[in-house]
Amino acid sequence: MxxxxxxxxxxxxxxxxxxxxxxxxxxxxxxxxxxxxxxxxxxxxxxxxxxxxxxxxxxxxxxxxxxxxxxxxxxxxxxxxxxxxxxxxxxxxxxxxxxxxxxxxxxxxxxxxxxxxxxxxxxxxxxxxxxxxxxxxxxxxxxxxxxxxWASVMAYRTDAFGGKKPETWADFWDTKAFRGSRALQGSVDFPELEFALLADGVPLHKLYPLDVDRAFKALDEIKGSVRTFWEDGAVPGELLDRKEVVASRVWNGRLQDLIQRGAPLAYQWNGARRxxxxxxxxxxxxxxxxxxxxxxxxxxxxxxxxxxxxxxxxxxxxxxxxxxxxxxxxxxxxxxxxxxSSFDLDVEWWLKNKDTVTKRWRKWMRA
Known part of the structure; x- marks a missing residue:
């Protein structure tokens, strides 16, 4: 961590x-x-x-x-x-x-x-x-x-979807309605399982204990659209600013400098992980x-x-x-x-399961 x-x-x-x-x-x-x-x-x-x-x-x-x-x-x-x-x-x-x-x-x-x-x-x-x-x-x-x-949130380009904006992780996963490449975090923080489950319809208050198999099944659905798995918190903003991706998971605060300089970027707080x-x-x-x-x-x-x-x-x-x-x-x-509109990471669940889940996460990223 x-x-x-x-x-x-x-x-x-x-x-x-x-x-x-x-x-x-x-x-x-x-x-x-x-x-x-x-x-x-x-x-x-x-x-x-x-x-x-x-x-x-x-x-x-x-x-x-x-x-x-x-x-x-x-x-x-x-x-x-x-x-x-x-x-x-x-x-x-x-x-x-x-x-x-x-x-x-x-x-x-x-x-x-x-x-x-x-x-x-x-x-x-x-x-x-x-x-x-x-x-x-x-x-x-x-x-x-x-x-x-602090929180992990969704970020996106405001000029990417013809006036529409993604409002949920289901929208992030919907690459037909919201076309373009995505970025997800690699191994620098806890894996992205909660966001996959939210995209698959699990309510915020029923996330834990995480259904790991269901999460990876949902992740399989978006993997083809993931351009990169980032390991440095500055990378998502750079990818979005250069139009290499249209949406990414980021740490809140990371885009502030770009937004203040006029970059067409925004955060979406629904389903943020605190x-x-x-x-x-x-x-x-x-x-x-x-x-x-x-x-x-x-x-x-x-x-x-x-x-x-x-x-x-x-x-x-x-x-x-x-x-x-x-x-x-x-x-x-x-x-x-x-x-x-967000949820707290369950520290106790992750301490019990982080090693096993992270090993599977890394294997999934490489596959």
């Missing part, structure tokens, strides 16, 4: 030109000079440094502007950011020496840490902004607390008190809203939308209208 990025050029402009690190397994990205001088002991102002793991890149830059810097200004606790991936994080925790105090990663990986007994049980009494905040129960787990929503990033505290964290303070700070409605204005991932606290304009909210996965 990978952290999902959004268009770098567009978001760096929105972040205000903040220099962003690249998500790697290095432990140095997104640090300020003061961060690098800190080792978790008392800082220049008598405060400690909190080490946060996030994905880096534009996502990390947005966190820096909307969350970390305001948190430091209010508390005096400086934030150092590191970017290890799952395997490295797990190895550090297993050795009893995690080099981070709080993890910002997808909820599926937090569940995996829980299975490995590598993550602390959260004390919700220490998170006042999570109480009665309207956060979905699925994001209030014992091992992790959801912090934002996922969430969340916060967790690794076992052995040196500074759990500051970790709780940061998590609680990030759940404030105004902080949630400011983050969404910079980076197109939706707030988990519904009242945050009162601080967002209609334009700000249009392409966020947790906008009320989008919540009603």
């Amino acid at each position: 990978r952290d999902v990025g959004i268009d770098r050029r567009a978001l760096l402009r929105r972040v205000g030109g903040i220099a962003a690190g690249v998500a790697t397994t290095s432990l140095t990205a997104c640090e300020t000079g003061a961060d690098r001088d800190s080792t978790g002991t008392k800082g220049a102002k008598g405060s400690k440094t909190l080490v946060v793991r996030d994905a880096g890149g534009t996502y990390g830059a947005a966190n820096r502007k909307a969350v970390y810097d305001p948190f430091t200004k209010e508390t005096g606790i400086r934030i150092k950011v590191v970017n290890p991936l799952y395997e490295e994080m797990l190895a550090q925790i297993k050795k009893g020496r995690p080099r981070f105090d709080v993890m910002d990663t997808n909820m599926a990986d937090l569940a995996r840490f829980h299975q490995e007994d590598a993550i602390e049980e959260l004390d919700y009494d220490r998170l006042k902004h999570a109480k009665d905040a309207g956060i979905a129960e699925s994001l209030l787990t014992s091992y992790g607390l959801g912090k934002n929503y 996922q969430s990033n969340g916060y967790g505290i690794p076992k052995g964290a040196e500074n759990p008190d500051a970790a709780y303070r940061l998590i609680d700070f990030a759940l404030r409605p105004e902080v949630q809203a400011n983050t969404a204005k910079i980076y197109p991932q939706g707030p988990v606290v519904p009242i945050a939308y009162t601080n967002l304009s209609e334009n700000d909210a249009t392409n966020l996965a947790s906008t009320p209208g989008h919540l009603a």
Whole structure:
């Protein structure tokens, strides 16, 4: 499982030109000079440094502007950011020496840490902004607390179908009424089974447990029209912009730069698959008190809203939308209208079945 990025050029402009690190397994990205001088002991102002793991890149830059810097200004606790991936994080925790105090990663990986007994049980009494905040129960787990929503959605060229627009995954699958090549994601994220089942008539509320055989049968029907299976989130926008495909599955936010420059592209949110990033505290964290303070700070409605204005991932606290304009909210996965027409990825089902399904998915793509 990978952290999902959004268009770098567009978001760096929105972040205000903040220099962003690249998500790697290095432990140095997104640090300020003061961060690098800190080792978790008392800082220049008598405060400690909190080490946060996030994905880096534009996502990390947005966190820096909307969350970390305001948190430091209010508390005096400086934030150092590191970017290890799952395997490295797990190895550090297993050795009893995690080099981070709080993890910002997808909820599926937090569940995996829980299975490995590598993550602390959260004390919700220490998170006042999570109480009665309207956060979905699925994001209030014992091992992790959801912090934002993002989604896999349909994208299409608005000039491709003679004035018609695809409104459902059934339309995406209908290559007679909506002619042209498609693109689907390869192995970079969870396979496309839910969209195939929606195209085949399965209702949103009856998707899980997934009927894997039915999904692959539906996928067989469209495979001949799939021009490519992409492995990089920037590729769908490039394919659509060059007219190499007329429709594709994309991560929301990836087309914003192209749309703002006038490209005839649009999102279709019906049947979108939502996922969430969340916060967790690794076992052995040196500074759990500051970790709780940061998590609680990030759940404030105004902080949630400011983050969404910079980076197109939706707030988990519904009242945050009162601080967002209609334009700000249009392409966020947790906008009320989008919540009603989309679904949450079932993390538990996928953790149990991902290896088997992904092996079959890769074999199907190559066939």
